Amino acid sequence: MxxxxxxxxxxxxxxxxxxxxxxxxxxxxxxxTDPEQKFILGRRTARLEDALxxxxxxxxxxxxxxxxxxxxxxxxxxxxxxxxxxxxxxFGCAPLASTVLSQGATPVFADVDPRALTxxxxxxEALVTERTRALMPAHMFSVMADMPRLRALAxxxxxxxxxxxxxxxxxxxxxxxxxxxxxxxxxxxxxVKIFGMPGEGGVVLTDDTDLAERxxxxxxxxxxxxxxxxxxxxxxxxxxxxxxxxFQLHRMAGLTERVDRRTEICSYYSExxxxxxxxxxxxxxxxxxxxxxxxxxxxxxxxxxxxDHLAAQGxxxxxxYPRILPEQPxxxxxxxxxxxxxxxxxxARRNISLPxxxxxxDARVEHVADAVRSFVHxxxx
Ligand SMILES: *Cc1c(COP(=O)(O)O)cnc(C)c1O
Numbered sequence: 001m002x003x004x005x006x007x008x009x010x011x012x013x014x015x016x017x018x019x020x021x022x023x024x025x026x027x028x029x030x031x032x033t034d035p036e037q038k039f040i041l042g043r044r045t046a047r048l049e050d051a052l053x054x055x056x057x058x059x060x061x062x063x064x065x066x067x068x069x070x071x072x073x074x075x076x077x078x079x080x081x082x083x084x085x086x087x088x089x090x091f092g093c094a095p096l097a098s099t100v101l102s103q104g105a106t107p108v109f110a111d112v113d114p115r116a117l118t119x120x121x122x123x124x125e126a127l128v129t130e131r132t133r134a135l136m137p138a139h140m141f142s143v144m145a146d147m148p149r150l151r152a153l154a155x156x157x158x159x160x161x162x163x164x165x166x167x168x169x170x171x172x173x174x175x176x177x178x179x180x181x182x183x184x185x186x187x188x189x190x191x192v193k194i195f196g197m198p199g200e201g202g203v204v205l206t207d208d209t210d211l212a213e214r215x216x217x218x219x220x221x222x223x224x225x226x227x228x229x230x231x232x233x234x235x236x237x238x239x240x241x242x243x244x245x246x247f248q249l250h251r252m253a254g255l256t257e258r259v260d261r262r263t264e265i266c267s268y269y270s271e272x273x274x275x276x277x278x279x280x281x282x283x284x285x286x287x288x289x290x291x292x293x294x295x296x297x298x299x300x301x302x303x304x305x306x307x308d309h310l311a312a313q314g315x316x317x318x319x320x321y322p323r324i325l326p327e328q329p330x331x332x333x334x335x336x337x338x339x340x341x342x343x344x345x346x347x348a349r350r351n352i353s354l355p356x357x358x359x360x361x362d363a364r365v366e367h368v369a370d371a372v373r374s375f376v377h378x379x380x381x
Contacts, residue, residue, distance in 0.1 A: 008314040013357045027246035044245035060212030063240035067166035067188025067202040068095040077214035084133040089119040091344035111341045118145035138164035141297040144290035147181035169194040170259040171292030258358040262293030272369035279376040299350040309375040
């Protein structure tokens with residue numbers, strides 16, 4: 001069967017910012033012609049930080065150059081370095097391991113919960129040693145990590161809690177937003193994330209004012225923002241772009257509406273797909289608390305079969321993390337020799353994600369759900 005281009009459903013929407021094109025051009029013009037000629041860390045960045053601070057009831061929000069950099073700045077501000085261990089999930093994106101290694105510290109990989117796909121608090125607890133300095137769980141796809149248990153574990157063990165909430169904007173667990181459970185949390189604004197933008201950027205969120213001040217200095221070469229060329233710390237270049245700040249301030253007005261539409265699509269997928277578990281297609285856990293609509297990820301025994309079946313109907317899918325972190329060439333020498341992460345490995349073998357973006361029409365969402373059902377049942381019923 002051939003599928004015409006206009007019926008095909010891409011996984012990464014090429015037109016995410018189509019409706020905001022004029023706003024983006026306006027922001028570019030405004031910043032470019034502003035007599036101040038300040039292109040980074042100007043008043044628009046400060047306004048974006050303020051807006052997020054208010055929205056999330058955080059003492060401090062520090063905008064920086066990416067989600068990855070936000071994690072690096074936090075670890076660096078916490079003085080985590082050689083000889084220190086940070087417990088991270090074995091299943092997830094590269095920055096979970098690389099940011100720890102870039103500090104000269106060692107990532108210690110914990111297995112994940114088989115459904116939530118987030119760090120298993122019990123395994124994490126078994127990995128705590130006298131060298132452990134922090135736990136760094138990550139929320140994954142559409143499910144927040146078990147933050148109440150991880151918070152309690154961090155307190156009990158006397159270690160810091162770094163919350164990799166890069167992709168979880170909009171998530172709320174027990175009344176507390178994603179990013180607000182850790183000693184510090186982060187968001188990423190890279191294109192495809194829930195509050196994505198056409199560029200690189202991120203933020204650090206924290207109530208720890210000393211930590212925030214340190215992060216603020218570290219993002220700009222260790223300077224304090226008052227005394228130019230006085231470097232208190234060995235810092236980074238992790239500054240935020242004024243054009244993107246103006247664009248994000250513009251986009252924030254529609255954020256709740258976009259999150260709601262994404263949530264609606266996830267709910268529809270779950271309604272249609274939740275009964276397929278016995279047939280080897282497992283939908284993500286449903287229920288509002290601690291859920292957020294970033295990526296809708298199924299676990300499927302015959303993943304390649306499902307991928308091909310959907311592709312034949314013009315539906316593109318994506319496999320995030322086909323390989324666990326401790327088995328990546330870059331990280332394997334730092335992983336516990338002979339270690340096994342069976343549930344992380346299962347997740348890597350079975351995960352497959354469906355298209356999900358706010359402007360996906362109802363008809364297309366139905367088409368995707370029908371197509372997944374027909375893979376299992378040979379019909380759309
Ligand atoms: C996207 C992401 C990051 C990295 O953010 P960037 O802005 O791409 O650097 C880190 N952790 C998780 C869980 C992410 O999803």
